[in-house]
Amino acid sequence: MAAELTAHQLIDRHRPTLDQALETIRTRAYWSPHPEHPKAYGENGSLDAAAGKAAFDALLGTRLDLGQPGTDGWVGGEVSPYGIELGVEYPHVDLDVLLPAMKAGQRAWRDAGAEARAMVCLEILKRIADRTMEFAQAVMHTSGQAFMMAFQAGGPHAQDRGLEAVAYAYAEQSRTPDVAEWTKPQGKRDPLALTKQFTPVPRGIGLVIGCNTFPTWNGYPGLFASLATGNAVLVKPHPRAVLPLALTVQVARDVLTEAGFDPNLVALAAERPGEGIAKTLATRPEIRIIDYTGSTSFGDWLEANARQAQVFTEKAGVNTVIVESTDDYKGMLANLAFSLSLYSGQMCTTPQNLLIPRDGIRTDQGAKSYDEVTADLARAVDGLLGDDARANALLGAIVNPDVKARLEAATGLGEVALASREVANPEFPDAVVRTPVIVKLDGAKPDDEAAYTSECFGPVSFAVAVDSAAHAVELLRHSVREKGAMTVGAYTTDPEVERSVQEACLEEAAQLSLNLTGGVYVNQTAAFSDFHGSGGNPAANAALCDGAFVANRFRVVEVRRQA
Amino acid sequence: MAAELTAHQLIDRHRPTLDQALETIRTRAYWSPHPEHPKAYGENGSLDAAAGKAAFDALLGTRLDLGQPGTDGWVGGEVSPYGIELGVEYPHVDLDVLLPAMKAGQRAWRDAGAEARAMVCLEILKRIADRTMEFAQAVMHTSGQAFMMAFQAGGPHAQDRGLEAVAYAYAEQSRTPDVAEWTKPQGKRDPLALTKQFTPVPRGIGLVIGCNTFPTWNGYPGLFASLATGNAVLVKPHPRAVLPLALTVQVARDVLTEAGFDPNLVALAAERPGEGIAKTLATRPEIRIIDYTGSTSFGDWLEANARQAQVFTEKAGVNTVIVESTDDYKGMLANLAFSLSLYSGQMCTTPQNLLIPRDGIRTDQGAKSYDEVTADLARAVDGLLGDDARANALLGAIVNPDVKARLEAATGLGEVALASREVANPEFPDAVVRTPVIVKLDGAKPDDEAAYTSECFGPVSFAVAVDSAAHAVELLRHSVREKGAMTVGAYTTDPEVERSVQEACLEEAAQLSLNLTGGVYVNQTAAFSDFHGSGGNPAANAALCDGAFVANRFRVVEVRRQA
Structure with missing residues (x-):
């Protein structure tokens, strides 16, 4: 079959973007080819917000037939945290048919080489980017993120992370040349001469196990890293967040076909409610790479049991902010209030x-006691979320009943500094929208330890009174070492305390944000520049994105001949 | 303490070498800074052969006190395969004292940065290189390698592999800048601006578990990769091959001290006979990286049980050469004869x-039947080893009684095409020197399958009659997939057969040498150019050396602040 998209066309279209991505992962300066302003959409073939909404609405109640081999039924049943039944049906697969079919196209995909694979990946990302507004709706109505966040984090930011993974994958595969001439002098005798060919070869099939809260943002790095390194990729979405990844698979299959490759290099494995196919899939011999985002318990299970695969996990952690002193009290409170509120605290970050000293902190507005800091932070959150429209736009919806239950239980853990408030959503009356709760705990009381040393995913924070900055750093160290952390923050004007927090983070391998008081938040990372997780503490065994994330997804086979 | 070796001195001395290594791992052309001609030694501070021998002799019967904390006794007992009792004593360690002491210097080592660490590693390698002739004796009298091989493989080639690992480690750590300024436009508002610091941080202590046959060659990559990425390194040598690695540790400790670092960043863990400390060590929480060369069973155990560590293993495989046709029959026989004889076949490669078609092969000397090929190869080995002096120089000594037992048992497995012969060593009368055995087996007989599908480490080869080239490729695939292979060779003039062998190697991730008839042998790989193993089949989970070998030995911690 003649490809509709030739390698040359794709190189013309995408090589400059790849080159810029390669440059940026070295400089780690700001860059993104994916605009994060809604106004940028609607031109150059991309859907605007209305068209994206219309495209999403047209999907509701339909059957998404991906044309996959081994389809033995149809599954669905997603209900939006905003109350809509999606009613989309996805293929259920017979693995014994699908997995062999996914291997059929691997030789051609391998032989295409790293650059051609990168170009196809960038074309997939481009098609997704053009439908960003449609994906925004799909992410919103599966994750419960508010629209603006579903658009940004689920659209351009997720596409950035996918592109970043492609860039790392390409760079890694390009470290060894395709061919080398090797000539070794032998004194007076003729030199030894060999011609050596080096071929990146895939490991097999990569499995992406998606999560409920960030199906695209957390799914794209593994998907594109595995695909760009020559592997086929099977996507197993979270049963409550299938649509964004099913659309992704559909786009990938279309682009692969148009570029002359086998569409079965990318496939979807949706499941029946309660079917739990992840364990079965994860230990299949064909699955050689697994990318997982989700609970610590299942992540640990994968690491222990999926021994035939390279396993990349992002699990859960306990994220800490040390509040020791600040020269911008107002900025600090505003920044923290936003961090606690965004997506109802349902971010792994x-x-x-x-951690706040019980004797209080120094600020540009004078000394503030522990109680004052806690009360002022509560007021800052209240102020930020006082207007219901703004609250809805920031909080989004509670993603599932477990989060709601944890939020409700949190009030029993200690004195409530800020009570959670129910926010009505006029557009989606069934949405469960809640403001965050802040509970006071005492870091010197053994009884309180169980609460603040366990992850409490959702809009729950603990204002933990500590004896001193040193005590705070000790708790931070302990918590990162035992429970892991995706992020650490600290506010301090004391160079000694800053050094001490920094040293704790270096030793425990945690990513640290210092004194953020403006428009950057501890829970946000930017692709091409910030690492998401460190891969060095229990919260995650990999970072997004670095050499280690891609280097073992392929191997290099050398064929040498006498020259 | 003021360092005797300043960073500037080390950069002046070694940076050009590092740069050349960095360049060569990209081009994969021939290069080595370590001469492999004995004549090159004795100048510029290096020991010549006689001085190296004298230095080695002076070590015999002495106690090698490394000044390590936690020394609770002395162990030794190495007996050379050439019959000499080495009588060297090494410190036995109390791990509960030594391991904490090894962590004490890690902060300064981390803060020194990737370049300074690389420079210290290169200084260690330089000191070792100057004592190459002493190490040659130590390797010879622990591995049983003949002198020339002990010198080359244990000296310059091992140093090359160490330097290669340092280069990969440096390149990997340098992919992210130390500091980045990140400025994100915000339309009409002020841009967001952050200053980001990136620090490579070590995982902890790396454990190197050495092997009997190539203590330095197989030990240096892991040792230097871990050290260069900021980790401390504990070296657990094979009880029969302690001296080369103990000397290495001694040099490393000296250089670290002179450069102002804690010598305990590198330490030795020698053991009492039968103590078996590797299992204890491998599961200690302080050990976060393990490099292992040895049996498949213990390698598999490590991969399954040392879950707190990154585990890099080189285990055992079954190496295959397909003999289908050749246009240089004489060259092929000579090349194969050398490969089978070198170090009595005691190489993992x-x-x-x-695998030889039972209907025979096409050659430039006409058709040759299976029996003729087998007999001609036997004659070629006989010719190569006919002279006892030459035989001793090529074969070395049998490393241990297990290898001798396997050699003796091999004659019972099938018709013997070439019998093993005992070679007297006039210099070392106690050395066990044996020529290789070649046994004929039938690839169509299920009874023979058990023999040729199991690794038979030592001077034993099987001439397996196969039905066809296709049958040979099928057996090759099966054997690589099930048992792994460090090397694959093939002789063919048929482009179709060549493609088919090549495809099998690409799919099963095995390193292939085609039609070698000159002075390069299938069992040899050159640092900076050839990969040793692929890391993609059961023989080894890592390749020497590539990005994956170094990328996960450290993590990058980011500290970001508002600019």
């Missing part, structure tokens, strides 16, 4: 424990 | 199974 949301701060949970705010 | 030595061919074991020679």
Whole structure:
């Protein structure tokens, strides 16, 4: 079959973007080819917000037939945290038919080489980017994110992370040349001469196990890293967040076909409610790479049991912010209030424990006692979320009943500094929208330890009174070592304390944000520049994105001949 | 303490070498800074052969006190395969004292940065290189390698592999800048601006578990990769091959001290006979990286049980050469004869199974039947080893009684095409020197399958009659997939057969040498250019050396602040 998209066309279209991505992962300066302003959409073939909404609405109640081999039924049943039944049906697969079919196209995909694979990946991302507004709706109505966040995090930011993974994958595969001439002098005798060919070869099939809260943002790095390194990729979405990844698979299959490759290099494995196919899939011999985002318990299970695969996990952690002193009290409170509120704290990067000296902190507005800091932070959150429209736009919806139950239980853990409030959503009356709760705990009381040393995913934070900055750093170290952390924050004007927090983070391998008081938040990372997780503490065994994330997804086979 | 060796001195001395290594791992052309001609030694501070021998002799019967904390006794007992009792004593360690002491210097080592660490590693390698002739004796009298091989493989080639690992480690750590300024436009508002610091941080302590046959060659990559990425390194040598690695540790400790670092960043863990400390060590929480060369069973155990560590293993495989046709029959026989003879076949890369069509092969000297090929190869080995002096120089000594027992048992497995012969060593009368055995087996007989599908480490090869080239490729695939292979060779003039062998190697991730008839052998790989193993089949989970070998030995911690 003649490809509709030739390699040359794709190189013309995408090589400059790849080159810029390669440059940026070295400089780690700001860059993104994916606009994060809604106004940028609607031109150059991309859908605007209305068209994206219309495209999403047209999907509701339909059957998404991906044309996959081994389809033995149809599954669905997603209900939006905003109350809509999606009613989309996806293929259920017979693995014994699908997995062999996914291997059929691997030789051609391997032989295409790293650059051609990168170009196809960038074309997939481009098609997704053009439908960003449609994906925004799909992410919103599966994750419960508010529209603006579903658009940004689920659209351009997720596409950035996918592109970043492609860039790392390409760079890694390009470290060894395709061919080398090797000539070794032998004194007076003729030199030894060999011609050596080096071929990146895939490991097999990569499995992406998606999560409920960030199906695209957390799914794209593994998907594109595996695909760009020559592997086929099977996507197993979270049963409550299938649509964004099913659309992704559909786009990938279309682009692969148009570029002359086998569409079965990318496939979807949706499941029946309660079927739990992840364990079965994860230990299949064909699955050689697994990318997982989700609970610590299942992540640990994968690491222990999926021994035939390279396993990349992002699990859960306990994120800490040390509040020791600040020269911008107002900025600090505003920044923290936003961090605690965004997506109702349902981010793996949301701060949970705010460690505050019981004797209070120094600020540009004078000394503030522990109680004052806690009360002022509560007021800042109240102020930020006082207007219901703004609250809805920031909080989004509670993603599932477990989060709601944890939020309700949190009030029993200690004195409530800020009570959670129910926010009505006029557009989606069934949405469960809640403001965050802040509970006071005492870091010197053994009884309180169980609460603040366990992850409490959702809009729950603990204002933990500590004896001193040193005590705070000790709790931070302990918590990162035992429970892991995706993020650490600290506010201090004391160079000694800053050094001490920094040293704790270096030793425990945690990513640290210092004195953020403006428009950057501890729970946000930017692709091409910030690492998401460190891969060095229990919260995650990999970072997004670095050499280690891609280097073992392929191997290099050398064929040498006498020259 | 003021360092005797300043960073500037070390950069002046070694940066050009590092740069050349960095360049060569990209081009994969021939290069080595370590001469492999004995004549090159004795100048510029290096020991010549006689001085190296004298230095080695002076070590015999002494106690090698490394000044390590936690020394609770002395162990030794190495007996050379050439019959000499080495009588060297090494410190036995109390791990509960030594391991904490090894962590004490890690902060300064981390803060020194990637370049300074690389420079210290290169200084260690330089000191070792100057004592190459002493190390040659130590390797010879622990591995049983003949002198020339002990010198080359244990000296310059091992140093090359160490330097290669340092280069990869440096390149990997340098992919992210130390500091980045990140400025994100915000339309009409002020841009967001952050200053980001990136620090490579070590995982902890790396454990190197050495092997009997190539203590330095197989030990240096892991040792230097871990050290260069900021980790401390504990070296657990094979009880029969302690001296080369103990000397290495001694040099490393000296250089670290002179450069102002804690010598305990590198330490030795020698053991009492039968103590078996590797299992204890491998599961200690302080050990976060393990490099292992040895048996498949213990390698598999490590991969399954040392879950707190990154585990890099080189285990055992079954190496195959397909003999289908050749346009240089004489060259092929000579090349194969050398490969089978070198170090009595005690290399993880030595061919074991020679797959030969039962209907014979096409050659430049006409058609040759299976029996003729087998007999001609036997004659070629006989010719190569006919002279006892030459035989001793090529074969070395049998490393241990297990290898001798396997050699003796091999004659019972099938018709013997070439019998093993005992070679007297006039210099070392106690050395066990044996020429290789070649046994004929039938690839169509299920009874023979058990023999040729199991690794038979030592001077034993099987001439396996196969039905066709296709049958040979099928056996090759099966054997690589099930048992792994460090090397694959093939002789063919048929482009179709060549493609088919090549495809099998690409799919099963095995390193292939085609039609070698000159002075390069299937069992040899050159640092900076050839990969040793692929990391993609059961023989080894890592390749020497690539990005994956170094990328996960450290993590990058980011500290970001508002600019």
